[in-house]
Amino acid sequence: GSQIYPYTMRLKNQEGGTIRIAQPGILVEPWNQIAGSIWVYDHMPEAATSDGGTMVDPYTGLSWPLRIEKADVVVKEGLPVAKTLDWLTLSTAPKIEVPKDAWVDWDAKTQTFITAGEMYTQTVEANTKVTIYYPTDMFKTVKWQDGSPISAGDFIMYMIMVFDPGKKDSPIYDESQSPGLEAFLSHFKGVKILSTDPFAFEIYDDQFYLDAETMVAIRSCFPYYYTGGAPWQTVALGYLADSSTDKSTELAFSTDKAGVKGVEWMSFIAGPSLDILKGWMNDGASKNFIPYAPTMSQFVSADEASLRWSNLQKWYALHGHFWIGNGPFYLDKVYPVEKIITLQRFAEYPDPATRWMGFGSPMLAEVSVEGPQQITSGDEPSYDIYVTFENKPYPSDQIDTVKYLVFDSNRTSMISGMAVLSEAGHYIITLPNEVTSKLQEGANTLEVVVTSKAVSIPVIKDKEFISKTP
Numbered sequence: 001g002s003q004i005y006p007y008t009m010r011l012k013n014q015e016g017g018t019i020r021i022a023q024p025g026i027l028v029e030p031w032n033q034i035a036g037s038i039w040v041y042d043h044m045p046e047a048a049t050s051d052g053g054t055m056v057d058p059y060t061g062l063s064w065p066l067r068i069e070k071a072d073v074v075v076k077e078g079l080p081v082a083k084t085l086d087w088l089t090l091s092t093a094p095k096i097e098v099p100k101d102a103w104v105d106w107d108a109k110t111q112t113f114i115t116a117g118e119m120y121t122q123t124v125e126a127n128t129k130v131t132i133y134y135p136t137d138m139f140k141t142v143k144w145q146d147g148s149p150i151s152a153g154d155f156i157m158y159m160i161m162v163f164d165p166g167k168k169d170s171p172i173y174d175e176s177q178s179p180g181l182e183a184f185l186s187h188f189k190g191v192k193i194l195s196t197d198p199f200a201f202e203i204y205d206d207q208f209y210l211d212a213e214t215m216v217a218i219r220s221c222f223p224y225y226y227t228g229g230a231p232w233q234t235v236a237l238g239y240l241a242d243s244s245t246d247k248s249t250e251l252a253f254s255t256d257k258a259g260v261k262g263v264e265w266m267s268f269i270a271g272p273s274l275d276i277l278k279g280w281m282n283d284g285a286s287k288n289f290i291p292y293a294p295t296m297s298q299f300v301s302a303d304e305a306s307l308r309w310s311n312l313q314k315w316y317a318l319h320g321h322f323w324i325g326n327g328p329f330y331l332d333k334v335y336p337v338e339k340i341i342t343l344q345r346f347a348e349y350p351d352p353a354t355r356w357m358g359f360g361s362p363m364l365a366e367v368s369v370e371g372p373q374q375i376t377s378g379d380e381p382s383y384d385i386y387v388t389f390e391n392k393p394y395p396s397d398q399i400d401t402v403k404y405l406v407f408d409s410n411r412t413s414m415i416s417g418m419a420v421l422s423e424a425g426h427y428i429i430t431l432p433n434e435v436t437s438k439l440q441e442g443a444n445t446l447e448v449v450v451t452s453k454a455v456s457i458p459v460i461k462d463k464e465f466i467s468k469t470p
Contacts, residue, residue: 002058006048006328007356016345026339030267031323032238033225034161035174035254043227048343049145049325050229053132053220054213059362059455060084063217067138069198071216072131075208079127083212084400084453090212098124098204102190106163108170111294116190126189126204130219136198141350144231145330146315148308150223152196153300157232158223159191160292165253171243176256191221196299229325232300233284233308236291237322238266240280241273250276268322270336277322285309363389363398363454369446369463371429377469378437385419385427385448393425400451402427406435409442419448439467 011017023044029037031046054063062084065071071088074096075081083090098104100117104124107114116124135141142150164170166181189204203219223229241251251266251273252258258265267273283289288305290296315324323331328351329343371383385402387394402419415435419427429446443464450459 003047003052003056004058004356004359007055007351007353008360010353026341027270027334027336029255030265030271030273031227031269032253032266033228033230033268034165034235034238035177036227036267038227045331045341045343046228048327048329049323049331050224050327051142051222051325052217052224052229053222054217055356056217057454058359059457060453061456062211063213067134067142067222068216068220069133069135071133073212073215074129074131075212076127079208080210081128081208081212081215082210085213088212088216093129096126096129096204098126098190099192099202102192102202102204103159104188104190105185106160106167108164108167108173111292113295124189127206128208128215129202129204130215131194131202132200132216132220134199138199139197142326143348143350144311144324144326145346145348146231146311146324147348148231148233148311150231150326151300151304152199153232153296153304154223155199155221156296156299157235157291158221158225160295161225161235164292172239172253174252174254174257175260176254228323229327231308231324231326232291232296233305233312234268234322234324236284236289237277237280237312238268239291240284240289241266241276269331269334269341270321274321278316281309281312281316281322285313362457363394363452364457365389365394365450365452365455365459367448367450367459367461369448369461371446371463372465374466374468375431375436375439377439377467378433379431380433380436381431381465383429383431383446383463385429385450387425387427387450393423394452396421396424398452398454400453401449403449403451404429405447405449406431407445407447408439409444411445414438414444436467441467441469 023041025041028039028042031037052066053068055066056063065087073088073090074093076096077092077094098116102116103113104116104119105114139149139151165172165174166177187205187207191201191203194200209215238253242249242253249261249263251264252261253266255265264273288302290300290305321334328346328349330346332342332344334341366388368386369383372381375381404419405416406414408414419429422428444467446463448461
């Protein structure tokens with residue numbers, strides 16, 4: 001149920017080892033990253049094999065940078081967008097113009113992107129602009145599990161595949177993909193590549209989200225497809241089998257197209273698909289095939305293509321399947337009859353095993369309230385609020401708010417406000433005399449609400465006190 005589980009899963013008090021996981025099903029439907037199985041029983045192990053541009057915080061739903069280095073979000077003035085985390089910036093602008101050289105659509109016939117200048121006679125505006133920067137060393141440190149360094153070509157292939165399957169002129173046209181593409185084009189305004197190494201781009205869109213972090217995550221353009229990450233050469237392999245350019249379609253990425261064409265739903269890991277894909281792998285290697293060459297050849301050299309196809313052949317010879325990701329685990333062996341798969345630790349994964357261990361358990365705050373049990377109307381009593389986690393002061397930079405409310409004996413709200421930070425984990429509330437003077441004799445309630453940036457669940461602590469008239 002969580003994207004982060006492969007990064008925090010481990011055996012207690014032990015380094016390494018084997019974990020055996022049982023679940024109601026596995027290999028329920030064919031695996032391919034473009035339009036394969038969406039069963040949770042298949043996606044759970046698939047997720048362990050793939051990284052993304054961002055990591056979803058399991059306790060808040062906000063996104064942290066996983067492969068992205070930083071991002072800048074600009075939205076039109078008046079849009080209700082906010083940010084919580086400091087790894088990105090958020091600003092507003094009276095208007096956001098789409099550059100004329102931004103890619104706004106895809107010509108499946110010529111296999112080239114269409115720019116805003118080519119499509120529109122007037123300047124186009126968007127509601128949002130998100131600029132994403134990937135690290136300068138990413139192409140050296142991040143590898144696919146077959147040993148191929150990730151490259152700009154992987155990102156461009158991802159961008160192409162957003163459009164191409166839903167275009168009628170495409171060799172891999174799939175009518176089931178058209179509605180999704182149509183919906184996407186209704187708000188998408190364009191993307192502009194700023195740099196290929198390090199990889200950076202701007203993306204323009206009318207669609208916005210309340211959290212700026214989500215806007216970056218949705219637009220990361222990291223080569224993570226429908227059900228997992230994939231290098232461009234395995235997507236190209238599927239393209240060749242799905243394509244009707246050279247001959248009739250032999251396999252189909254989606255179950256819908258497979259049904260229409262009367263062919264096998266493509267599986268990268270098992271079944272009759274493997275022999276067909278193996279043939280196309282050898283054909284692609286012999287031709288040093290670069291998919292969508294009019295565009296992709298600007299970003300993929302002949303040497304890179306040769307390395308990719310060679311690594312794919314070696315991978316298949318060793319593992320007997322075509323599922324290649326870039327996550328902390330790789331798919332080693334597949335036993336379709338026994339319904340068993342084995343995942344192994346990817347030794348060349350670039351991050352330390354401890355990177356996400358802070359998410360191993362939620363930082364649920366513990367709150368205590370100390371102060372007078374009895375006050376006199378007209379007094380200005382102070383209350384000490386202690387916020388801790390695992391018996392240590394809760395980090396101030398992780399606290400969102402410490403708010404308080406006072407209710408009289410009839411549960412009528414008398415006042416609300418913010419506690420004042422004294423030191424890490426210690427906050428002070430002082431009730432003004434104009435409020436306490438209005439309290440009747442009897443029991444009242446001071447309610448303290450602590451919200452954290454680390455977890456989405458607030459902690460509420462009540463303290464009752466008695467008020468007396470002078």
